[in-house]
Amino acid sequence: MRRVPIQTILVLAVLAVVSLGAYAPAVAQDGWSWIVTPQLWLTHIEKNGFHSPAGLGNFPIFDPSGTALFDQFPSENSKPVEDLYPQWGLQVAAQKNRWTVAGSFQYVSFETRSDVIYRPDNGLPLIGFSGEQYFPGDRVAQEFLDTTRIDMDFGASYLFPDVIPGRLDFSVGAGVKLIYAETSRQYANLSLLAATLNSFNPPGLYLVCRNDDCSDAGFRDRVKTTDFIYGATIPMNATVHLTEDAKWLLPVSITPFLGAETRDDRDVVYSLEADASSPTGVRANRIDGTTFAYGVTADVTVRYLLSDTVSVYGGGRVQYINGHEEYLAYGPIVGMSVRFGGK
Numbered sequence: 498m499r500r501v502p503i504q505t506i507l508v509l510a511v512l513a514v515v516s517l518g519a520y521a522p523a524v525a526q527d528g529w530s531w532i533v534t535p536q537l538w539l540t541h542i543e544k545n546g547f548h549s550p551a552g553l554g555n556f557p558i559f560d561p562s563g564t565a566l567f568d569q570f571p572s573e574n575s576k577p578v579e580d581l582y583p584q585w586g587l588q589v590a591a592q593k594n595r596w597t598v599a600g601s602f603q604y605v606s607f608e609t610r611s612d613v614i615y616r617p618d619n620g621l622p623l624i625g626f627s628g629e630q631y632f633p634g635d636r637v638a639q640e641f642l643d644t645t646r647i648d649m650d651f652g653a654s655y656l657f658p659d660v661i662p663g664r665l666d667f668s669v670g671a672g673v674k675l676i677y678a679e680t681s682r683q684y685a686n687l688s689l690l691a692a693t694l695n696s697f698n699p700p701g702l703y704l705v706c707r708n709d710d711c712s713d714a715g716f717r718d719r720v721k722t723t724d725f726i727y728g729a730t731i732p733m734n735a736t737v738h739l740t741e742d743a744k745w746l747l748p749v750s751i752t753p754f755l756g757a758e759t760r761d762d763r764d765v766v767y768s769l770e771a772d773a774s775s776p777t778g779v780r781a782n783r784i785d786g787t788t789f790a791y792g793v794t795a796d797v798t799v800r801y802l803l804s805d806t807v808s809v810y811g812g813g814r815v816q817y818i819n820g821h822e823e824y825l826a827y828g829p830i831v832g833m834s835v836r837f838g839g840k
Contacts, residue, residue, distance in 0.1 A: 529593040529838060536832030538584040538603070538814055542577040545609040546824035547680055547722065548784075549640045551768045553613065553691050554716060555704040560619045567769040567779070569618065570637060575611040578641075581828055582607040595656040597668070603648040613638040613684070613691075625690045637688040638702075644680040650752075652732050666736045674754055676726035676818070683719045704766040710775040711766065720765050726790055726820060728756010739799075746800040748810070751793065758790040758820030790820030796830065806836045 549572030557565035584605035591598045615623060615631045623631040631637060652672020660667045684702050687695060695702050701718025704711070732752045739745040762785045772780035798812030815827040 529591055530836055531838055532588075532590045532592065532834050532836045534588040534590070534832055534834040536586040536588070536830060538586060538605075538830040539581040539828045540584045540605060540607070540826040541581055541828045542607050542609055542826050544823045544825040545575060545577075545607075545642060545644060546678065546724070546818065546820075546822050547642055547644075547682070548572050548575070548767075548822060549611055549613060549682075550703065550766065552704070553638065553684075553694050554702045555766055555769045556694060557769075558617060558623065560621070565771065566618050567771070569616060570613050571616055572611045572640060573614050575609055578608040578610055586832075595658070596653065597656070597670070598653045600651045601649070604646070606643075606645045608641060608643050610639050610641045612636045613640060623690070626693045627689060629689055631688070631690060635688075638684050638691040639686040640682060640684050642680050642682045644678055646676065646678040649675045650730065650732075652730060654732055654734070663741070664738050666738075668732075668734045670732045672730040672732055672752075674726070674728060674730050674756065676724075678722075678724040678726075680722045680724070681719060682722070704769075704781075705764045706766060706781060707764050709781050710772075710777045711769070711779060711781050712777055720763055722763065722765070723761045724821075725759045726756065726818060727759075728754055728790065730754050744802045746802070748796070748798050748800055750796045752795070754790075754792045754794070754818070756790050757787055758818075759787040760785055760821055784821050788821055790818060792816070792818035792824075798830065807833070809833045 551568035551571050553570050555567060557567050558569050559565055582605055584603055586601060586603040588599060588601040590600075613636065615635045615637050616633055617623065620633055622633075625631065650672055652670050654668045654670025656666060656668045658666045682703075684691065684695075691702065695718075701716045703717045703720045704714060705717055705720070706712070706714045730752050732750065734748060734750040737747040737749070739747055762783055765783065766781040767784050768782040769779045770782060771778060794814065794816045796812060796814045798810045800808050800810035802808045809832070811829070811831045813828065814830045816824070818824040
């Protein structure tokens with residue numbers, strides 16, 4: 498897979514959203530208006546969409562009978578290094594009568610860490626190279642993941658005003674979503690066992706091989722993953738008028754997503770399994786390629802209309818995506834909308 502530089506993705510994303518803003522003033526003379534909405538989402542990354550390989554270099558452990566046990570070091574307790582990460586966003590929308598055409602862009606950079614735990618299938622302690630002991634449940638290392646993530650949405654929706662006269666408006670539409678993520682991962686806080694294994698196979702504990710039988714095995718201390726999530730969305734919004742003058746509003750939006758995820762893990766091996774048909778006796782398992790993906794983004798906010806052209810809002814957002822793995826983020830969101838043109 499050809500790797501797309503993150504700078505290129507950022508430039509294309511901004512140009513795509515801003516191009517809607519360039520289009521809207523031109524059509525504003527024909528009864529269109531356009532709305533620019535910068536926003537800030539403070540995200541708590543509950544699930545980062547990535548997990549660690551299940552072995553430190555995928556070295557086997559041998560039980561008393563001499564059977565090789567692979568993948569005895571699962572990743573657990575994944576959590577963000579910081580509680581909240583700022584996710585900056587911009588939406589540009591063009592409106593005419595009941596129709597709205599909109600594009601949005603969001604950017605976030607965050608770091609998560611997970612514990613690498615010794616959990617052997619045989620339940621026995623492990624003797625280290627210097628005689629130290631590791632018991633089931635002991636932490637032997639940590640993995641740190643630095644992720645840059647870009648979300649882009651484009652769509653059109655149709656408004657049904659006064660579903661409940663004076664109290665409730667509703668809109669529904671169709672669109673597309675593209676998410677790009679790039680993650681750099683590295684082990685740290687190594688135990689004596691992990692540090693010794695690392696010294697045997699410099700420069701790292703990530704097993705990398707292009708062949709599924711790992712006949713070309715190598716090791717790295719830092720690896721990268723690129724991820725594309727793309728597909729169709731169905732944006733839906735219900736707006737409750739909290740006051741008679743409609744200055745206080747309660748918008749509730751739900752946007753389901755159906756599509757695919759394509760991941761490039763740069764030949765990283767996540768686990769090994771015994772395979773008698775393989776020349777090396779093992780076969781690599783990866784988290785790579787294209788798979789079905791689905792999810793949803795939901796907002797609940799309170800909006801106040803300062804004037805006919807300016808409004809501010811605040812509330813909360815949650816986003817869930819499930820493809821190769823799960824991504825879950827939530828937190829408070831604030832923003833301001835400015836309207837130009839139109840009647």
